[in-house]
Amino acid sequence: MxxxxxxxxxxxxxxxxxxxxxxxxxxxxxxxxxxxxxxxxxxxxxxxxxxxxxxxxxxxxxxxxxxxxxxxxxxxxxxxxxxxxxxxxxxxxxxxxxxxxxxxxxxxxxxxxxxxxxxFKPKVVLKDIRQMYDTFQSSTITKPKYKIIEEKDGVSQDYYLIDIVYIKDINRCFDHGKAYCSCSSSPKLVLIPKNAI
The missing domain is CATH 3.30.710.10 (Potassium Channel Kv1.1; Chain A)
Structure with missing residues (x-):
């Protein structure tokens, strides 16, 4: 001790x-x-x-x-x-x-x-579908070329966007309860595979 x-x-x-x-x-x-x-x-x-x-x-x-x-x-x-x-x-x-x-x-x-x-933040560009649609419909404006790449299960497929169309939905409109209502149309992209050209 x-x-x-x-x-x-x-x-x-x-x-x-x-x-x-x-x-x-x-x-x-x-x-x-x-x-x-x-x-x-x-x-x-x-x-x-x-x-x-x-x-x-x-x-x-x-x-x-x-x-x-x-x-x-x-x-x-x-x-x-x-x-x-x-x-x-x-x-x-x-x-x-x-x-x-x-x-x-x-x-x-x-x-x-x-x-x-x-x-680092990638640059994001918002494209207005209606404006793109108007460009595709116009005969006086030179149409831009858009390319879309779809990747699925590790395989990618390139497409060219050749048009945008508005299709009215058959189903009833949620707002007005009518079939084929004018507000129920949605844009659809018309694509063609790159390898098909």
């Missing part, structure tokens, strides 16, 4: 090894050895110059310092947000942590690539 005197001396030794870092007004405590074993050159220099009895004040972001300490302790970067990674890179440069700078730069490239994929 450890005596009270020896346990008190262990606490004193631990307290001698603990350093206090006041970063942007927030207090962080860690073992001197944690900093000294890291490659955080700026922090190592500050720790060397300061007694453990004194607080080291650093005028930087306390929020980002949590990520700095996580890296020093665990060699891990958990930040995924691009803006925060860019800010974290500035902090890693300030503290002169070379290995962290490389890892944060790699994480920034990865985050930028991910953002580009998320930002």
């Amino acid at each position: 450890m005596s009270s005197a020896s346990s008190d001396s262990t606490i004193d030794i631990d307290q001698e090894n603990i350093i206090k870092l006041n970063v942007g007004g927030e207090l962080f405590m860690t073992y001197r050895s944690t900093i000294m074993k890291s490659d955080a050159t700026h922090l190592i220099n500050l720790v060397k110059q300061t007694s453990t009895r004194h607080e080291i004040y650093i005028d930087r972001s306390s929020e980002l310092f949590q990520d700095i300490m996580l890296y020093i302790r665990e060699n891990a970067i958990l930040v995924k947000d691009l803006k925060k990674l860019q800010a974290l890179l500035k902090e890693a440069i300030f503290y002169n942590i070379k290995s962290m700078i490389d890892k944060v730069q790699a994480a920034i490239i990865e985050a930028e690539e991910l953002q580009e994929k998320q930002d």
